[in-house]
Amino acid sequence: MGEMHGDKYEAILNAAYTVFGTKGFYESKISEIAEQAGVAKGTVYLYFKSKEQLFIAVTRRDCEQYLAEMQDALVNRTLGEGLLRMASLHLHYYYKRKQHTKLFFMTPNSDPDLIEFMRGFIQDYTDLVKNKLASEGVLQPEFHAKAFIGMMERLKMDILLNQDFRECDVDQTAALAANLFMHGCEAGVQKS
Amino acid sequence: MGEMHGDKYEAILNAAYTVFGTKGFYESKISEIAEQAGVAKGTVYLYFKSKEQLFIAVTRRDCEQYLAEMQDALVNRTLGEGLLRMASLHLHYYYKRKQHTKLFFMTPNSDPDLIEFMRGFIQDYTDLVKNKLASEGVLQPEFHAKAFIGMMERLKMDILLNQDFRECDVDQTAALAANLFMHGCEAGVQKS
Amino acid sequence: MGEMHGDKYEAILNAAYTVFGTKGFYESKISEIAEQAGVAKGTVYLYFKSKEQLFIAVTRRDCEQYLAEMQDALVNRTLGEGLLRMASLHLHYYYKRKQHTKLFFMTPNSDPDLIEFMRGFIQDYTDLVKNKLASEGVLQPEFHAKAFIGMMERLKMDILLNQDFRECDVDQTAALAANLFMHGCEAGVQKS
Amino acid sequence: MGEMHGDKYEAILNAAYTVFGTKGFYESKISEIAEQAGVAKGTVYLYFKSKEQLFIAVTRRDCEQYLAEMQDALVNRTLGEGLLRMASLHLHYYYKRKQHTKLFFMTPNSDPDLIEFMRGFIQDYTDLVKNKLASEGVLQPEFHAKAFIGMMERLKMDILLNQDFRECDVDQTAALAANLFMHGCEAGVQKS
DNA sequence: AATGAATGAGAGTTCATTCAT
DNA sequence: TATGAATGAACTCTCATTCAT
Numbered sequence: 054m055g056e057m058h059g060d061k062y063e064a065i066l067n068a069a070y071t072v073f074g075t076k077g078f079y080e081s082k083i084s085e086i087a088e089q090a091g092v093a094k095g096t097v098y099l100y101f102k103s104k105e106q107l108f109i110a111v112t113r114r115d116c117e118q119y120l121a122e123m124q125d126a127l128v129n130r131t132l133g134e135g136l137l138r139m140a141s142l143h144l145h146y147y148y149k150r151k152q153h154t155k156l157f158f159m160t161p162n163s164d165p166d167l168i169e170f171m172r173g174f175i176q177d178y179t180d181l182v183k184n185k186l187a188s189e190g191v192l193q194p195e196f197h198a199k200a201f202i203g204m205m206e207r208l209k210m211d212i213l214l215n216q217d218f219r220e221c222d223v224d225q226t227a228a229l230a231a232n233l234f235m236h237g238c239e240a241g242v243q244k245s
Numbered sequence: 246m247g248e249m250h251g252d253k254y255e256a257i258l259n260a261a262y263t264v265f266g267t268k269g270f271y272e273s274k275i276s277e278i279a280e281q282a283g284v285a286k287g288t289v290y291l292y293f294k295s296k297e298q299l300f301i302a303v304t305r306r307d308c309e310q311y312l313a314e315m316q317d318a319l320v321n322r323t324l325g326e327g328l329l330r331m332a333s334l335h336l337h338y339y340y341k342r343k344q345h346t347k348l349f350f351m352t353p354n355s356d357p358d359l360i361e362f363m364r365g366f367i368q369d370y371t372d373l374v375k376n377k378l379a380s381e382g383v384l385q386p387e388f389h390a391k392a393f394i395g396m397m398e399r400l401k402m403d404i405l406l407n408q409d410f411r412e413c414d415v416d417q418t419a420a421l422a423a424n425l426f427m428h429g430c431e432a433g434v435q436k437s
Numbered sequence: 438m439g440e441m442h443g444d445k446y447e448a449i450l451n452a453a454y455t456v457f458g459t460k461g462f463y464e465s466k467i468s469e470i471a472e473q474a475g476v477a478k479g480t481v482y483l484y485f486k487s488k489e490q491l492f493i494a495v496t497r498r499d500c501e502q503y504l505a506e507m508q509d510a511l512v513n514r515t516l517g518e519g520l521l522r523m524a525s526l527h528l529h530y531y532y533k534r535k536q537h538t539k540l541f542f543m544t545p546n547s548d549p550d551l552i553e554f555m556r557g558f559i560q561d562y563t564d565l566v567k568n569k570l571a572s573e574g575v576l577q578p579e580f581h582a583k584a585f586i587g588m589m590e591r592l593k594m595d596i597l598l599n600q601d602f603r604e605c606d607v608d609q610t611a612a613l614a615a616n617l618f619m620h621g622c623e624a625g626v627q628k629s
Numbered sequence: 630m631g632e633m634h635g636d637k638y639e640a641i642l643n644a645a646y647t648v649f650g651t652k653g654f655y656e657s658k659i660s661e662i663a664e665q666a667g668v669a670k671g672t673v674y675l676y677f678k679s680k681e682q683l684f685i686a687v688t689r690r691d692c693e694q695y696l697a698e699m700q701d702a703l704v705n706r707t708l709g710e711g712l713l714r715m716a717s718l719h720l721h722y723y724y725k726r727k728q729h730t731k732l733f734f735m736t737p738n739s740d741p742d743l744i745e746f747m748r749g750f751i752q753d754y755t756d757l758v759k760n761k762l763a764s765e766g767v768l769q770p771e772f773h774a775k776a777f778i779g780m781m782e783r784l785k786m787d788i789l790l791n792q793d794f795r796e797c798d799v800d801q802t803a804a805l806a807a808n809l810f811m812h813g814c815e816a817g818v819q820k821s
Numbered sequence: 822a823a824t825g826a827a828t829g830a831g832a833g834t835t836c837a838t839t840c841a842t
Numbered sequence: 843t844a845t846g847a848a849t850g851a852a853c854t855c856t857c858a859t860t861c862a863t
Contacts, residue, residue: 059822079271083858093824095860104858175402186430196421197430203399204392211391214364229388237429238383253847275833285849290834445826463655467854477828482855556790570814580805581814587783588776594751595775613772621813622762622773637844659837669845671839680837 062100064090069111074153078108105164112167116174119146123181132189136201136234139182140227143205148212148223178202201234254292256282261303266345270300297356304359308366311338315373324381328393328426331374332419335397340404340415370394393426446484448474453495458537462492489548496551500558503530507565516573520585520618523566524611527589532596532607562586585618638676640666645687650729654684681740688743692750695722699757708765712777712810715758716803719781724788724799754778777810 068090072081083104087094101107126138182198191197208226212218260282264273275296279286293299318330374390383389400418404410452474456465467488471478485491510522566582575581592610596602644666648657659680663670677683702714758774767773784802788794 061822082856094858095824096822098859099822191430193421196418197425199399199403200396200422200425201430203397203402204395206399207391207395210367210395226388229385230392233389233392233429234425235429235431237425237427238378238389239427251847274831286833287835287849287851288847291847296833443826466852478854479828479830479856480826483826488854559786575814577805580802581809583783583787584780584806584809585814587781587786588779591775591779591782594779610772613769614776617773617776617810617813619813619815621809621811622767622777623811635843658835670837671845672843674838675843 061090061092061096065092065097065100065107066111066114069107070115070153073108073111074150078104083107105167109164109167109170113170116170120174120177120181122146123178127181127185132186132191133231133235135185135189137227137231139201140205140230140234141224144209144212144223144227147209148218148220151213204230204234253282253284253288257284257289257292257299258303258306261299262307262345265300265303266342270296275299297359301356301359301362305362308362312366312369312373314338315370319373319377324377324383325423325427327377327381329419329423331393332397332422332426333416336401336404336415336419337412339401340410340412343405396422396426445474445476445480449476449481449484449491450495450498453491454499454537457492457495458534462488467491489551493548493551493554497554500554504558504561504565506530507562511565511569516570516575517615517619519569519573521611521615523585524589524614524618525608528593528596528607528611531593532602532604535597588614588618637666637668637672641668641673641676641683642687642690645683646691646729649684649687650726654680659683681743685740685743685746689746692746696750696753696757698722699754703757703761708762708767709807709811711761711765713803713807715777716781716806716810717800720785720788720799720803721796723785724794724796727789780806780810 065086068086069081072086072089075081083097084094086107087097090097097107101110122142123139126142127135130138179195179198179202182201183194186197186201187194208230212223212226257278260278261273264278264281267273275289276286278299279289282289289299293302314334315331318334319327322330371387371390371394374393375386378389378393379386400422404415404418449470452470453465456470456473459465467481468478470491471481474481481491485494506526507523510526511519514522563579563582563586566585567578570581570585571578592614596607596610641662644662645657648662648665651657659673660670662683663673666673673683677686698718699715702718703711706714755771755774755778758777759770762773762777763770784806788799788802
């Protein structure tokens with residue numbers, strides 16, 4: 054529903070997702086994306102105004118999908134269950150995208166549209182978590198939301214960079230993270 | 246101590262720090278760095294083999310300074326004090342570098358030297374925290390170290406991106422973070 | 438027939454032939470060749486991978502044309518007639534190329550493709566003459582082939598460098614050369 | 630006798646001879662020559678006005694030495710002996726310089742001084758041979774001189790390019806060449 | 822809508838040469 | 843005389859973007 058796009062639009066977006074994700078924005082070439090999509094170079098410009106706009110479209114699609122999944126994860130759950138579910142989702146989401154690491158690091162610099170969009174996404178993500186925390190009575194919900202997301206981001210990095218990380222490790226890490234966030238590290242101090 | 250380099254070496258490194266930090270690797274031009282440093286373009290290549298190597302040199306200097314400060318922060322402190330001090334240092338460090346944001350995001354992709362160095366830096370930083378946690382009896386110290394650093398990274402982002410953030414807010418955030426990490430978010434749940 | 442190349446391909450090749458021939462490889466600029474060909478700089482790189490490859494293409498075209506003409510010159514002729522015809526062709530060929538001297542002297546150094554090609558060309562040329570000599574019963578045909586070609590090369594130099602050399606002198610020189618090669622210089626010693 | 634030059638002058642000239650000879654003019658760097666000579670880059674410019682002038686000085690020294698040896702080879706000899714001696718000298722001279730091939734091929738293009746000098750050298754060399762031929766009664770001595778030199782040049786190429794060529798092959802080739810030049814190739818036609 | 826040949830601004834890098842010491 | 847740090851002009855090559863077909 055909404056916009057009518059042809060097959061080529063999807064093909065280009067998918068190809069861009071792969072190429073940008075593999076090489077990052079600056080090292081990706083439009084010609085390679087076009088080839089990967091099975092269209093001519095000029096065709097890319099029929100659907101996207103510029104390389105930057107194509108990057109933004111890729112990013113937007115990915116982020117929106119991400120937020121939608123997160124939203125679902127929070128309905129009808131206790132704080133502990135919600136955090137666990139979010140942690141799990143966060144890590145699994147990126148685990149599936151191991152091959153697209155660069156999409157999250159190597160982004161173009163100067164484009165104001167993208168900066169604006171990313172700011173918005175981060176805000177939306179933070180708000181999602183913040184509202185959940187607030188509704189469960191956690192004080193300083195914004196601060197706690199940011200801290201939670203940050204924790205997950207760093208743990209995600211491990212998954213992206215560490216080739217030995219297996220899918221079953223993901224859930225274990227998620228559980229540890231949710232627990233830490235709930236009870237702090239002292240819960241894990243050895244009695245001496 | 247240290248290598249003997251002339252004034253120009255320092256000038257170029259400082260200029261590169263500023264320019265790379267402001268625009269990121271790909272959008273920075275050697276000619277601009279040279280101009281900023283007050284030397285000719287060719288002079289840059291007397292001191293650094295390539296744009297990539299210059300970037301690495303800038304990054305290395307910054308990271309080493311960072312680790313040195315962190316190391317000092319941990320000696321002779323309890324777990325709580327150490328975490329608080331680290332949180333504070335982490336945030337203050339980047340607060341001072343508000344203008345050099347891009348140095349931490351926009352890095353060249355393909356250079357193996359840089360990838361290797363960054364991996365090493367992250368490892369060293371993690372180990373620093375991990376060892377402190379382990380010596381205080383925290384279980385799963387590696388996991389907790391990563392989570393702590395992640396938390397700080399995300400909070401740092403706020404500082405970098407939010408122009409309204411004042412220096413006094415930094416300490417407050419650091420305190421909240423250390424406390425959260427020690428006792429979990431439930432410590433802040435309102436009685437209802 | 439052969440490969441299908443557009444007009445631009447030919448135009449660039451012709452321009453490169455002129456510019457390389459006039460200034461030599463190292464003193465020629467791609468920008469000048471492009472301008473001479475009436476195309477943009479970038480267009481050159483659509484058809485040729487590098488300056489070296491462009492040079493090789495120019496050289497190859499010229500050498501192949503040369504060998505083809507030589508081959509024709511040898512069919513159904515006696516030794517004396519064949520040598521005379523070859524000498525004539527050799528000298529006329531370069532006489533027509535007076536303006537492209539540098540193509541034969543100033544070649545890039547390091548390119549292995551070119552070195553290989555030139556070795557092959559010299560070999561082919563030598564074999565052509567050698568086979569003719571052998572079929573006419575001349576002993577040591579390879580040595581004699583090299584000597585003959587060398588003689589012609591030096592005489593060619595005269596033509597290239599001496600601006601006063603007229604076309605009619607060419608035939609005279611060719612006849613002298615063929616005769617010398619057949620009978621030696623003593624045939625021309627004055628009785629005393 | 631004549632000019633007073635220090636040790637450094639000689640050292641630079643020798644280094645330039647080696648480097649130019651190995652890599653050709655355009656691929657040689659002044660810095661490498663200076664290093665090879667054991668002096669600083671700037672010192673080269675105390676003795677030679679430019680890279681071109683240094684190349685000319687190297688070439689001149691080599692050519693003068695060559696002509697001097699040739700001159701000696703011709704005194705008090707018959708035509709046949711003289712030609713044989715010259716052929717032998719020509720080939721041996723370059724055999725000894727196998728490692729300096731590039732000096733004879735890759736020369737700078739545009740320098741008028743060098744062009745003038747080379748023209749002069751070729752003239753002197755030709756005259757040397759021409760006078761010998763004339764004094765022995767050979768008709769058209771200039772033409773014959775050029776043909777002889779050309780023959781030798783081509784045979785020299787073989788020596789320079791063919792790594793398997795042994796020193797003893799040199800004399801054999803020289804004898805064949807002198808004989809061919811004296812009596813023509815028909816002297817070697819098989820009776821049938 | 823689709824193509825892909827053509828463009829040309831712009832980047833990194835080299836290296837002969839200079840000149841203050 | 844000797845140095846070598848500094849210069850900056852000049853080059854090759856890339857690639858996002860356009861537009862005639």
